[in-house]
Amino acid sequence: MQKTSEEIETRGWQDLANCLGVDPDLFFPERGASTREAKEVCRGCVVRQDCLEYALANGEKFGIWGGLSERERRRIRRQRSSARRAALEGEAADGVGA
Numbered sequence: 001m002q003k004t005s006e007e008i009e010t011r012g013w014q015d016l017a018n019c020l021g022v023d024p025d026l027f028f029p030e031r032g033a034s035t036r037e038a039k040e041v042c043r044g045c046v047v048r049q050d051c052l053e054y055a056l057a058n059g060e061k062f063g064i065w066g067g068l069s070e071r072e073r074r075r076i077r078r079q080r081s082s083a084r085r086a087a088l089e090g091e092a093a094d095g096v097g098a
C-alpha cells in the first residue's frame with residue numbers, strides 16, 4: 001500500500017521501511033555476494049531517499065542503504081563534494097562573499 005507524505009512525516013521513516021521484518025543479512029552481504037535481492041526490496045520502498053540520505057549523512061560504510069551499495073554511495077559523495085567545490089569556486093570567481 002502506498003504511504004502518504006503525512007504518514008512519513010508523523011512516523012519515523014524507519015517505521016515505514018520496506019525491509020522491516022526482512023533478514024538483515026540480506027542488506028549486509030558477504031564481499032562479492034549478490035546485492036540484487038536487497039535492492040529489489042529497496043526498489044519499492046517509500047522511504048528510500050530518507051534511508052539513502054541517512055546513510056550518506058552518517059557515513060555508513062557497509063551494507064545496502066537506499067537501494068545503493070557502499071561503492072555507489074561513495075560515488076554520490078564524490079559527485080556532491082565536486083559539485084560543492086565547483087559552486088564555491090564559482091562564488092569566489094564572482095566575488096560572492098567578498
Ligand code: SF4
Nearest residue numbers: 017019042045051066
Ligand atoms: S531503502 Fe532499502 S534499506 Fe532503506 S529502508 Fe527502504 S528497504 Fe530498507
